[in-house]
Amino acid sequence: MSTKVWLSTHGAALDPEDATISVFDRGFLYGDSVYETMRTAGGRVVELAAHLDRLHRSATGIAFEVPFDNAALEAAIAETLAAAGNSDSRVRVVVTRGTGPISIDTRVAEDPVAVVIVTPLALPPPEAYARGISALLVGEREGARLPGLKTGNYLGNILALRQAHEQGADDAIMCNAEGAVAEGATSNVFMVVDGQVHTPSLSTGLLAGITRGRVIQLIEGLGVPVQARTITPEELRAADELFLTSSVRGVMPVTTLDGRALGTSAGPLTRRLQQAYDAFLAAVARGASA
Known part of the structure; x- marks a missing residue:
């Protein structure tokens, strides 16, 4: 069992210690991001389409146009799951508004970042x-x-x-x-x-x-x-x-x-x-x- 992280800035699934984003990323600085958490069952993501649709609705609610469509995010999730190789996993998808000067003004944000984090599924006893x-x-x-x-x-x-x-x-x-x-x-x-x-x-x-x-x-x-x-x-x-x-x-x-x-x-x-x-x-x- 393993943890893998996919970053749009790298375009590949990485080990956690190699997965880094800028300290100027607005998700890090302000929580200016949207996300979803899912699980797999038998290796298949449960309610994947519904989760990704809600991700885009949340982005619309904060006036953020996510440049990654569902197909692109699904491909990133599949790649990360395959790299992790877990029997079942917890999947977290985060999309930040990107980087820019230290300012809460969204007009200065550029280059949104997508992150997929796959960890072994851990359930309560x-x-x-x-x-x-x-x-x-x-x-x-x-x-x-x-x-x-x-x-x-x-x-x-x-x-x-x-x-x-x-x-x-x-x-x-x-x-x-x-x-x-x-x-x-x-x-x-x-x-x-x-x-x-x-x-x-x-x-x-x-x-x-x-x-x-x-x-x-x-x-x-x-x-x-x-x-x-x-x-x-x-x-x-x-x-x-x-x-x-x-x-x-x-x-x-x-x-x-x-x-x-x-x-x-x-x-x-x-x-x-x-x-x-x-x-x-x-x-x-x-x-x-x-």
Whole structure:
């Protein structure tokens, strides 16, 4: 297993120690970049087209015209995966606005840079999926990223997760300025109440996760009602089941919230969704799904 990095400035997959960018790169200086994180299943990238489409939408949201189309990025990803040679990998694609003088003025930026980072896929231990993790509700923070966009400026999420860790929790669930539940530090949030699934609506300013969309489809496929709406912290604390979704972790149960137990293991509906998502990944590995 190995880590490889592809840079548009080199046009090749490199060892990490050989992969360098300019200290004047705006992604380094200001977080002026967009990115996506994916995983593979059976060596195939899960939901690749959806992730790359969102990368371009995020770029549009920050008035950044990415000069690399999906075909070019797909080729770079394939080259880097082949060079790494892992059985399964975590894939991160970053596109920065480029370099220029030290100035926040985007008009001086030139030569955008694309980066593909492939590392061996590392998942939480099986007991985490069975027992669940703990989470802490965190209020809105100054410096939070632009709503709905996946940019390199993630300081709000970083500080939220740090606060959770400082208080002994595994993860953070963030609220928006109005106090409504929005999303996890790197995930989307779902709760189960009386056999129905609820998730914060996009109007709360959350990032529309690719896995969030897939899980909603899986919930509907199970014949379970699912609703996107405004959710209060009080409702979340009173949920029968709670779980997070993300591209790398999949469906992760939360069994402790703000120090209070919601259960001792993943709830019955959460387990069904874990099985459904595992079946989806198996289909991707067989080449039967994107």
